[in-house]
Amino acid sequence: MSADLSMARSRAALLRALRDGLDARGYLEVETPIAVPLAGQEPHLRPFETRFTPDAPVPPGGAEGTRRLHLHTSPEYAMKRLLSRGFGRIWQLARVFRDGEVSSSHNPEFTMLEFYAAPGSAEAIMADLEHLIGDAARALRGSPTAPAREGHGRGAKGQSLDLTPPFERLTCREAFQRHAGFDPLPLDAEAFAQAARTVGLRPLPAASWDDLFTQVLLERVEPALGLSRPTYLTEYPASQAALARLVPADPRVAQRFELYAAGLELANGFTELTDSREQRARLEAEQRERARLGREVFPLDERFLAALDAMAEAGGVALGVDRLLMLLTGAREISDVLLFPAADEYPNARRA
Numbered sequence: 001m002s003a004d005l006s007m008a009r010s011r012a013a014l015l016r017a018l019r020d021g022l023d024a025r026g027y028l029e030v031e032t033p034i035a036v037p038l039a040g041q042e043p044h045l046r047p048f049e050t051r052f053t054p055d056a057p058v059p060p061g062g063a064e065g066t067r068r069l070h071l072h073t074s075p076e077y078a079m080k081r082l083l084s085r086g087f088g089r090i091w092q093l094a095r096v097f098r099d100g101e102v103s104s105s106h107n108p109e110f111t112m113l114e115f116y117a118a119p120g121s122a123e124a125i126m127a128d129l130e131h132l133i134g135d136a137a138r139a140l141r142g143s144p145t146a147p148a149r150e151g152h153g154r155g156a157k158g159q160s161l162d163l164t165p166p167f168e169r170l171t172c173r174e175a176f177q178r179h180a181g182f183d184p185l186p187l188d189a190e191a192f193a194q195a196a197r198t199v200g201l202r203p204l205p206a207a208s209w210d211d212l213f214t215q216v217l218l219e220r221v222e223p224a225l226g227l228s229r230p231t232y233l234t235e236y237p238a239s240q241a242a243l244a245r246l247v248p249a250d251p252r253v254a255q256r257f258e259l260y261a262a263g264l265e266l267a268n269g270f271t272e273l274t275d276s277r278e279q280r281a282r283l284e285a286e287q288r289e290r291a292r293l294g295r296e297v298f299p300l301d302e303r304f305l306a307a308l309d310a311m312a313e314a315g316g317v318a319l320g321v322d323r324l325l326m327l328l329t330g331a332r333e334i335s336d337v338l339l340f341p342a343a344d345e346y347p348n349a350r351r352a
Contacts, residue, residue: 003339010140014325017139018113021132027089027115032078038301039070041286043293046099047073071097074318075114077304083118083314084307091115102342104333111321118314122255122271125315126232130165137163140328147330161262162229171235180220184213185252210239226260233258242282244270261327269317276308
């Protein structure tokens, strides 16, 4: 079911609250291209393809003609190029596109709020984000709360969620120990698979360490996060954070966080990696992972890599605006907050 007029008004109020909150905190709104020459390397994302064809004929020996482009899956690379040019605190409400993603919480075209602070860090961004969400809740609901969604986010007495900062913070190690019963970091892939079987999961025979981490996270850890108030899950394994700076005291983990509330993953952010050589090596590892998964491997974005060495230390985050609207209105499906959801426009689309 698509959104009705009341939901459209709630969306407009949310967007106003986000804009006002970011403006009040000294962030500048920017716009970056939607159609980009190079897609990102995230192993599990599939970008939409499009083409640019100049109207004017191309003379012999002149510029290239038709050029393959992709609709961005995130404005991240372009916004970091702005940071390298001296932009300090920036934000963007972007339409982003991810092929194949149709489910109760995924739409192939959706709205993302992305913002960065330089100088800054993951901790500073987390503080701004939790206050921004609290302000948005007040604008929509009159208080820093969210309704308990059916089947999610219910405390012992079914209370609403408390969105008052600060939010709960758990490292991945703490969350795995609390909700899966073991610490994944000291384990190799074989021991990890055995630990997963011990808690009742069925890992695939050829599952890698990262495959196992994702499986346990999705099936045992995520469902237990953010049930009475939002939870920041922090210090992801380094292999799960290709664009984040490592934790100096423990380089096995990175300064990456995700925000969970009432059964929804809302945001993903980190202290940005600004070492171009290290970033190149990590993106090359993602290229190899895409190849292993049978996905198309894209060339590296050399302009993005060149910009990193000129960046100040920075923090950044991407927030799913549609999911935040789901949280604040109690909607169960992303289609309930969209005027033209893919589930209605493409009824034969396979739902994950």
